[in-house]
Amino acid sequence: MRDYLNGLEWLKSGLFWRTFFMLAALVTASMIAWMSNFRTLETTPRAQQLAAQIVSIVTITRAALAHSAPEKRQELLRDLATKEGVQIYLLEDSDRVEEPELTPFFLESSPLMKKGLGNNTRFASQINGISGFWISFDIEDDHYWLRLEQSRLDPPIGQQLLSWAVLTLFLTLLGAAIISKLINDPLSRLSNAARAVAKGKQPPPLPQKGPKEIRETNLSFNSMMEDLVRIESDRSIILAGISHDLRTPLARMQLEVEMANLSDDARTGMQSDLQQMDDIISQFLDYAKPLDKVEFERINISEVMQQVIDEAFRFQNLRLRTAITPDIHVNGNLTELKRLFNNIVENACRYGKTSGSPVITLDVQCSRKNKDRKLGIQISFRDHGLGVPEQDLVRLLRPFTRGDASRSQANGSGLGLAIVDRIIKSHGGKLRIYNHAEGGFVIVIALQESKEA
Structure with a gap:
């Protein structure tokens, strides 16, 4: 039911x-x-x-x-x-008379x-078992029944009125369907366009026709989209330009550090700082990259996750516990999905350290989930660190936002989860983050499974 x-x-x-x-x-x-x-x-x-x-x-x-x-x-x-x-019968005292129904x-x-x-006129609905409409009348001293058909x-x-009513009702309901469609279509187009924008895509311009209110709404939406596209383009150009210009002096600095007469500890520390700056610049470039033009294909996401996990063993003090269901496919972009999972693993390495232990434990799961007769995929990452303050959960997905630094005393650009969120939305998925009841930070990703062609 x-x-x-x-x-x-x-x-x-x-x-x-x-x-x-x-x-x-x-x-x-x-x-x-x-x-x-x-x-x-x-x-x-x-x-x-x-x-x-x-x-x-x-x-x-x-x-x-x-x-x-x-x-x-x-x-x-x-x-x-x-x-x-018209039928005429003699009226007899022995007639079995049934009175008519007292209808309005x-x-x-x-x-x-x-x-x-005459006031002595009698009426009956049945005489001696014969149905009809019976009326009595007299001719001199003789008494008669006159029978008419009940029809x-x-x-x-x-029946004619009922037929016309049914026809009128049908035509009216047809008109109601047309009116509903005329009202719903502009709102439906606007809703679909807004949903496309939420997924990071650029919808086609809305038609500027119809009633005045619809035209003005579509015009405003189209103008807003033009402004967003221009802002997005300017932002991408600025971020990419700044990142590119910063990498040139960074490369010179790395070369100078290699050639400088420094102690090993000083050289290692400076190289670590320069590498961290280069990683931050890479995140700027990743975030500035537009996602609405990437091409999708059918990908075995189980294999992609396994590759990312195999590569993650390069991180020191990282222990991975996995439960990945094999042969799960999605429609997506291989490069973006790898970037998505790498960002989550790197984020866990930075911020998911367990208090009092040098080992970082990361649980990774990937399985099928059926909900409302739809095939879905659920992917989860859980570290065993201190988690995130509840008041910070809402803003973690915003660009240039980081959680409480006291989790690990790590520094970063604050773009890791923002990039993750953008990639998931571009793939039509959903992201949920929360603190685990037994400790640790949890990231849950829901994607649509790709059926075989």
Whole structure:
């Protein structure tokens, strides 16, 4: 049952269906109210019309029988029965009479018929087991029953009215669907464009047509996108230029350190500082690189993670505990995914040191996860360090932001997790970071699994 309700999630979340069902409910309620009022208001005039017809039929039939020759009456009765649907029976005291149902229509028409035929007029819905609409009348001292088909009393407009109502309702619902689509399409395009921007992509310009509000909104969004593209381009150029210009003096400094007459400890310390500066510049370049133009292919992410783990053994005092499910594939860029995992491992080496121990323990897991009938991948990295203060978790994914330096007294650019976040978004994934209940910092990545072609 839960799976069925999850399958109907679109009924609650989609603006198109919300608008359509709201209009459909409003139109249906209006149609029902209109039909109820119509049936109520048309009962009196229809009862008057039908009562006048029945009075005329009884009056004419009585006059025809009273003035016809005795030998012609049988032929007259046959003609009335076959041509007019009027049957005449003698009224007997032994007749089994069933009173008609007291419907609003009968209660409205019976006084009118008695007024035209006499107060002694009787009505019945069945005489001696024969159904119909029966009216009594007298010719001198003889008493008769006149029988009409019950269909004459049924509202002839009922089925026709119902057919027109159904047709009108169908056309109205069709119009409601069209109106809902016209309302939803511009918002849907805007939502898709905003979602593309959130993933680091550049959506095509929105069409500047339609109502004034839609045109102004799309124009504002297109202008915003142009500004963002220009800012992103300027930022990339500035960062790349600064990083490139900084590497030239760094290379000279590294050469001078090699050639200088220094002690081994001084030379090693200076080389470490220069290498750290070079790593920071590399992160600037990685962050400045645009991700919306990278090409995706089907990649065995299990093998990629295993390669990164094998390379990570170069780090001293790093112990890796892995649980990687084999043969898991995603659509992605091999270079960016390697950069993603390398940044996480390097971040753990910098900040994930266990208090009181020289060994850094990093747990790495990769497995399939099925949620709402969708194939997904969950990748997690957990160190066993001191974690991150809760107030810092929200801002860790921002560029140039680092956690509390007291975790490891390490320095960095603050771009590691920002680069990770950008790469994951460009691959349509989700990132979650939190502190483990038993200690340590946890990074969880959710990606969509690629099915076989």
